[in-house]
Amino acid sequence: MxxxxxxxxxxxxxxxxxxxxxxxxxxxxxxxxxxxxxxxxxxxxxxxxxxxxxxxxxxxxxxxxxxxxxxxxxxxxxxxxxxxxxxxxxxxxxxxxxxxxxxxxxxxxxxxxxxxxxxxxxxxxxxxxxxxxxxxxxxxxxxxxxxxxxxxxxxxxxxxxxxxxxxxxxxxxxxxxxxxxxxxxxxxxxxxxxxxxxxxxxxxxxxxxxxxxxxxxxxxxxxxAHGRWRITVSGQGNHAGTTAVADRHDPMIPAAAAVLAARRVLSGFEGAVATIGRITPVPGGTNVIASSVALWLDVRHTDALVTAAIVDAIVAEVRAEAAAEGCTVMVQRESMSDxxxxxxxxxxxxxxxxxxxxxxxxxxxxxxxxxxxxxxxxxxxxxxxxxxxxxxxxxxxxxxxxxxxxxxxxxxxxxx
Incomplete structure (x- = not known):
């Protein structure tokens, strides 16, 4: 042809x-x-x-x-x-x-x-x-x-x-x-x-x-190169109406930081993309402060080492926000392809x-x-x-x- x-x-x-x-x-x-x-x-x-x-x-x-x-x-x-x-x-x-x-x-x-x-x-x-x-x-x-x-x-x-x-x-x-x-x-x-x-x-x-x-x-x-990571932020579930802001350990705050970081850190890595495409709060009630939030992060770049560096940069921002909120963070790599x-x-x-x-x-x-x-x-x-x-x-x-x-x-x- x-x-x-x-x-x-x-x-x-x-x-x-x-x-x-x-x-x-x-x-x-x-x-x-x-x-x-x-x-x-x-x-x-x-x-x-x-x-x-x-x-x-x-x-x-x-x-x-x-x-x-x-x-x-x-x-x-x-x-x-x-x-x-x-x-x-x-x-x-x-x-x-x-x-x-x-x-x-x-x-x-x-x-x-x-x-x-x-x-x-x-x-x-x-x-x-x-x-x-x-x-x-x-x-x-x-x-x-x-x-x-x-x-x-x-x-x-x-x-x-x-x-x-x-x-x-x-x-x-x-x-x-x-x-x-x-x-x-x-x-x-x-x-x-x-x-x-x-x-x-x-x-x-x-x-x-x-x-x-x-x-x-x-x-x-x-x-x-591309991979998927699961980030789990754990805090304390509580009542959305009766819990004062100073008393909260809300995992949704670090989760929000992850979404923003996935876009913000890319300025230092030409050609890279990072996406949080899925977020699951537990228990997921409208009037409930979540006890934990799971996020799935997708990162892609021509170089596997750069891909790993992007993940590290995003997770660092999440950990910093989690520490300020009194929450903990666990990161699990679900897949990675060079x-x-x-x-x-x-x-x-x-x-x-x-x-x-x-x-x-x-x-x-x-x-x-x-x-x-x-x-x-x-x-x-x-x-x-x-x-x-x-x-x-x-x-x-x-x-x-x-x-x-x-x-x-x-x-x-x-x-x-």
Missing amino acids: SRENAVRFGPTPGDGSRFASAWSDLAGIGRDQLRGGFSRHVFDDAEMQLRAWFVEQAQRRGLEVENDRNGNVWAWWGAPAPGAVVTGSHLDSVPGGGAFDGPLGVVSGLLAVDELRLRGVTPDRPLAIACFMEEEGGRFGLPCLGSRLLTGAVDPDHVRRLHDADGVSVADAARRVGFDPSTMGPDPARLASIGTFVELHIEQGRLLRSVDPLAVIGVASEIV QVAFDPGLGLEISGRLGAPVIPTAAGHDAGVFAAHVPTAMVFVRNPAGVSHAPDEHADADDCAVGVQALATVLETLLT
Whole structure:
């Protein structure tokens, strides 16, 4: 696919409508009436409906479907064997997330198989479309669970003990939908069979536009370092009306300081971002001074050491405010990923073949987990508004069709 055809002139007429027709099946699954957008979390009803849809679509195409020991779903064109080419993404979302983050890569994988067959491609090696579980961490708090478990990047005992907001463990949630949690853990044979992994994803941000305003697709060079920390501030619960200010030990005051610090400290760290996106007071009553407040901090930068320094600077401000308020602070790192560089040779080959610019990303992906083990690449479809992890996330159907064509071209190169 030349740059002129893929980027300047767009897809073949009708491709966008064909994509929209395939995409429409997902539109009503997991809609969040409270937040807007979609809430699809691992092993809940919505995510299981999407799994069933994927299985049906894969089988309709004559693909062999299997579940692995970690709750990931695989659809195979050709018998599994060493050197397999794998594409795909995830089906879960953040709470109230957009429609495209995750499912776009899965749907595009299925449509790419259709396109390869239309081209008369006979693969010389097996192709798999994979759906990885709990990529967002929206239910159990730890992102990329399926790929981390498969590659041995996380302790399966720790994973089985994780709980959601309702107190349901990963193990119990898995059993409810028919998965055996005792089998969770590293899958070295499956990992060794993967020759190449390519993930297609909607761009999260507008960096592609800044590099080339006409580009429909891009290729990822790296994922910046990022992590999540839980900060718990403990004070003394009390009556909101009868407790004098001088007698209060209100953990919400240091919590507020954390929110402000997450923005204020960034002035000393170019290119960094820090976000407090979730706050949970206990007990959570309107007329109650909280006894404790839990906050979740997300920090990202190209350098892991800088990321750690940002966290330290934010926590220092929280501790200072907590000491003045008579509260205590506990910090727990929930996840941390160093900067990930995708395979440079593979990325340059794909960029050259597609005529697509190469850009970094600050969003985590399963591809970032696999990059340490197998040659890995990512292809992005442009996001006109740059909005992601929110209901307004969007990609045009014609652009998505270009993404399918691009993915098919990449897969054809790797399969033959």
